[in-house]
Amino acid sequence: MTLSTPETPAPATKVLHGKKILVTRPRQQASRFSALLREHGAAPVEVPTIQIAPPSSWEALDRAITAITSYDWLVFTSVHGVQSFFTRFAQQRSPADLQNLKCCAIGPETATQLRARGVRVDVMPTEYRAEAVVQALSAFPLQGSHILLPRAAVARDVLPQALAARGAQVEVVEVYRTVLPGDALEPEVRQLFAQHQIDVVTFTSSSTVTNFAALMRETDLSQLMRDVVVACIGPITAETVRSYGITPMIVAQEYTTPGLTRAIVEYFQGIAASGHPGIA
Numbered sequence: 001m002t003l004s005t006p007e008t009p010a011p012a013t014k015v016l017h018g019k020k021i022l023v024t025r026p027r028q029q030a031s032r033f034s035a036l037l038r039e040h041g042a043a044p045v046e047v048p049t050i051q052i053a054p055p056s057s058w059e060a061l062d063r064a065i066t067a068i069t070s071y072d073w074l075v076f077t078s079v080h081g082v083q084s085f086f087t088r089f090a091q092q093r094s095p096a097d098l099q100n101l102k103c104c105a106i107g108p109e110t111a112t113q114l115r116a117r118g119v120r121v122d123v124m125p126t127e128y129r130a131e132a133v134v135q136a137l138s139a140f141p142l143q144g145s146h147i148l149l150p151r152a153a154v155a156r157d158v159l160p161q162a163l164a165a166r167g168a169q170v171e172v173v174e175v176y177r178t179v180l181p182g183d184a185l186e187p188e189v190r191q192l193f194a195q196h197q198i199d200v201v202t203f204t205s206s207s208t209v210t211n212f213a214a215l216m217r218e219t220d221l222s223q224l225m226r227d228v229v230v231a232c233i234g235p236i237t238a239e240t241v242r243s244y245g246i247t248p249m250i251v252a253q254e255y256t257t258p259g260l261t262r263a264i265v266e267y268f269q270g271i272a273a274s275g276h277p278g279i280a
């Protein structure tokens with residue numbers, strides 16, 4: 001695995017100047033997050049712990065696409081869900097076939113991907129998590145509605161269960177899988193930690209946490225990162241981090257990479273203002 005770092009140093013006046021920040025996002029999304037961090041002077045180190053793979057079978061999705069006009073709602077909980085669904089959808093149907101469906105996006109990045117494909121976003125919750133999606137959709141009559149939820153092979157069941165409890169008929173279809181990268185990263189990452197070269201580790205989903213732990217094998221993560229700031233994109237990811245005996249120092253209030261970037265900047269601004277050296 002090749003570790004990606006910035007080519008030129010940032011001005012020392014920037015808040016994150018000199019901070020090496022581990023980015024564990026999938027490679028397709030890592031560059032945008034890294035660019036945001038560089039704007040504040042950070043030196044991002046891209047070590048993807050997730051690889052996006054096709055579903056184990058396209059059968060369920062193809063069946064849903066064939067019957068797409070029978071649904072009342074399309075609900076997307078990730079950018080990957082949008083990309084994978086529409087890659088397959090475009091091979092079989094026209095965007096016009098979606099004109100009578102309402103669409104819900106879990107957050108702004110997902111909504112942007114939908115609008116780029118000409119899809120109207122009818123609902124986007126103010127908090128970007130499954131529980132907030134349920135609350136937002138509850139403003140509509142769900143009894144008897146037919147909802148298609150294209151998502152990852154492994155995901156929380158909060159959303160489909162809560163919608164079903166409100167009388168909706170929810171069909172969950174696998175449109176992608178999150179798998180471990182094909183190449184090992186353990187030796188390189190161990191070396192970075194051993195040399196105390198990592199200041200912040202960022203996690204942008206529970207999968208990035210569990211895959212990081214899997215790639216580090218028998219390593220005690222709580223010891224490995226005892227002198228490192230751990231930053232999480234939101235409370236669900238933070239809960240996963242805590243399950244490994246690690247206390248996240250940063251939990252973004254807005255569950256997006258811009259929101260996580262702001263949270264990291266504010267953390268180090270607070271340290272600078274207090275004069276306290278902090279953990280990093």
